[in-house]
Amino acid sequence: MIREKAIEIIVKHGFDGLSMHKLAKSAGVSVATIYIYFKDREDLIQQLYTEETRKMADATLRNFDPEARFDEGLKVQWLNRMNYCLENPYSMTFMEQLKHSPLVSRATMDTRFLNAMSRFVHKAIEQKEIVSLPVEIYWSIAFAPLYQLVKFHISKTSMPGRPPFVFDEAKINQTLELVIKALKP
Template identity: 70%
Template structure:
């Protein structure tokens, strides 16, 4: 068995991310990936059993990075306003610094592999979010909502602003859009107002 080469493994992961984001999961073949990464197809099989194993390991790694970034400086016992602000700033920063990862994780959400990915996610993230929301409801800082409505209200506005920024365009006919902390805080204030009892 050939030894692992960290540089080749990193090149394979990076090119896999790029191919999936650009061409979707159907655009990822081991042959195409090997060519893009400058390695042989046999080299890829040193690191991954098959295409699905590659995608799942890649997703697990990217989810872990996002979890670490999101939870930096966050405490589930924080006041809701403060905790949501920390999450917004952390999530926005991570997405802006890691656009391929953001697009890749978004694609995974709508793929047949989503349930397998969820089973492999770091449980600390979900537990921290559950405690944060539960604490905020108990302290009457947050109106009780179904989780899907809560998430849509609490985070979708931030992610949409990040997407506007990344596309370098706002609404049609409005020209460039640049997301700065003032715009993020303005949107966050509206979200917090909507979520309070």
């Protein structure tokens, strides 16, 4: 309950909105109880980030084969990531808020995940399925469209003057096809 409420508070009110007193009240526990599990607010945030990124990594790797053809492997990743985000919208938003924050150390990334992703991309480059790019550019092309469309879907919004966006199978396939095309040599 403490973890769930902390993520919810951070998503709704930002980092400054999270105090141990506010969290204790929201979780229905005493402040002392929180300090049994977490050294301080920063430790709580770091542990939450580490746990949430591990859950996301586990979900992404489900039925994923780093030796798969690029288009097949990317589709598995997309569907896994999308399903995880749709099932855990607070977690997705929380991770987005923290991704580039000095409040967390990214040194705790799951090496199993990093190794699988690295092998997958390097194999695709070796096989000439995709072009060699800096990892930040690769990630921006391969995954930013997915996460932006998931955000539209979750928030039930779209571009101004348009009906709410629904990320259905046809739109997933269309977007994924364009992403793969953009990464090909």
